Amino acid sequence: MSAPPRELRVDGLSHAFGRDEVLAGIGFRLPAGEVAALVGPSGCGKTTLLHLAAGLLTVQQGRVSNTFATTAFMFQQPRLLPWQSALDNIALGLKAAGMKCDERHYRAHDIALRLGLAHRDLDKFPHQLSGGMQSRVALARALVLAPDLLLLDEPFSALDVGLKEELYRLLLDHQADREMGVLMITHDLMEAVRLSDAILVMAPEPGRIVCRFELSVPAARRDDAWVYRHTAELLQTAAVRESFGLPPAMPGAGERGAEAPAPARPVSALRLVVPAEPVPAARGGSRCGG
Numbered sequence: 629m630s631a632p633p634r635e636l637r638v639d640g641l642s643h644a645f646g647r648d649e650v651l652a653g654i655g656f657r658l659p660a661g662e663v664a665a666l667v668g669p670s671g672c673g674k675t676t677l678l679h680l681a682a683g684l685l686t687v688q689q690g691r692v693s694n695t696f697a698t699t700a701f702m703f704q705q706p707r708l709l710p711w712q713s714a715l716d717n718i719a720l721g722l723k724a725a726g727m728k729c730d731e732r733h734y735r736a737h738d739i740a741l742r743l744g745l746a747h748r749d750l751d752k753f754p755h756q757l758s759g760g761m762q763s764r765v766a767l768a769r770a771l772v773l774a775p776d777l778l779l780l781d782e783p784f785s786a787l788d789v790g791l792k793e794e795l796y797r798l799l800l801d802h803q804a805d806r807e808m809g810v811l812m813i814t815h816d817l818m819e820a821v822r823l824s825d826a827i828l829v830m831a832p833e834p835g836r837i838v839c840r841f842e843l844s845v846p847a848a849r850r851d852d853a854w855v856y857r858h859t860a861e862l863l864q865t866a867a868v869r870e871s872f873g874l875p876p877a878m879p880g881a882g883e884r885g886a887e888a889p890a891p892a893r894p895v896s897a898l899r900l901v902v903p904a905e906p907v908p909a910a911r912g913g914s915r916c917g918g
């Protein structure tokens with residue numbers, strides 16, 4: 629019998645903290661090789677959803693099924709162990725898996741250099757590293773596990789624009805090499821347009837996915853102009869504006885005045901799938917795989 633396809637599948641997922649219903653009827657599928665961004669206003673439940681997908685929270689209602697072999701999670705803050713060197717922080721998961729010291733240090737060293745850390749940085753402790761270096765260590769700690777599913781909670785939000793671009797490239801190279809599935813929370817629509825194959829837009833109270841955009845041009849072929857144009861386009865859509873509580877777009881916003889000759893409008897590479905697949909809420913919660 630052939631192995632089931634590698635995917636993260638969420639069906640009818642609802643969640644409450646006490647009496648506060650935070651998520652309602654969430655459903656989506658993330659196949660191997662796809663990068664999906666979760667966007668939505670602050671407090672709409674993105675982190676809660678990612679924690680449920682990662683198994684860091686118990687599923688109350690609905691189903692999370694993860695058939696990827698190895699899942700890694702990268703938090704918004706690097707969360708490095710202050711008493712361990714950068715190298716040991718990167719190798720932490722390998723140590724927990726029982727890998728011998730030489731082998732795990734070899735692997736940690738290899739991924740660290742690929743992510744732009746220098747030999748001399750690897751003996752340093754977290755307080756001796758810059759914020760950008762700490763972020764690289766955190767990304768290396770996730771990637772050294774050779775995950776085929778990577779869950780990211782705003783991993784790049786504290787980085788400068790140059791470092792972001794560099795880590796985007798490293799992440800995309802790694803993702804393409806390994807056909808990784810990536811589910812990433814971001815507050816930055818431009819980052820979502822830069823990196824994702826699909827953008828899931830959430831609305832609040834309770835948190836739910838209101839639409840999904842699919843981006844047809846591969847991330848490696850998107851230049852700055854493409855990203856700016858499609859971010860602007862995304863921001864003009866009613867679903868995104870409503871979700872973020874923005875007023876409706878002015879008719880013709882972003883277009884040239886009537887007297888100016890209209891340039892040929894490029895065909896959009898952004899496809900709106902709305903509403904996101906409606907998924908009936910199942911009674912009771914279940915989680916499998918991962």
Ligand SMILES: Nc1ncnc2c1ncn2[C@@H]1O[C@H](COP(=O)(O)OP(=O)(O)OP(=O)(O)O)[C@@H](O)[C@H]1O
Binds near residue numbers: 645668669672
């Ligand atoms: N452990 C918890 N106990 C009680 N309420 C919680 C807990 N974690 C989150 N919440 C509440 O759940 C709601 C969603 O929080 P969550 O962090 O998932 O949102 P978010 O969309 O990730 O927000 P942000 O974009 O600001 O990080 C918020 O109202 C928050 O106060």
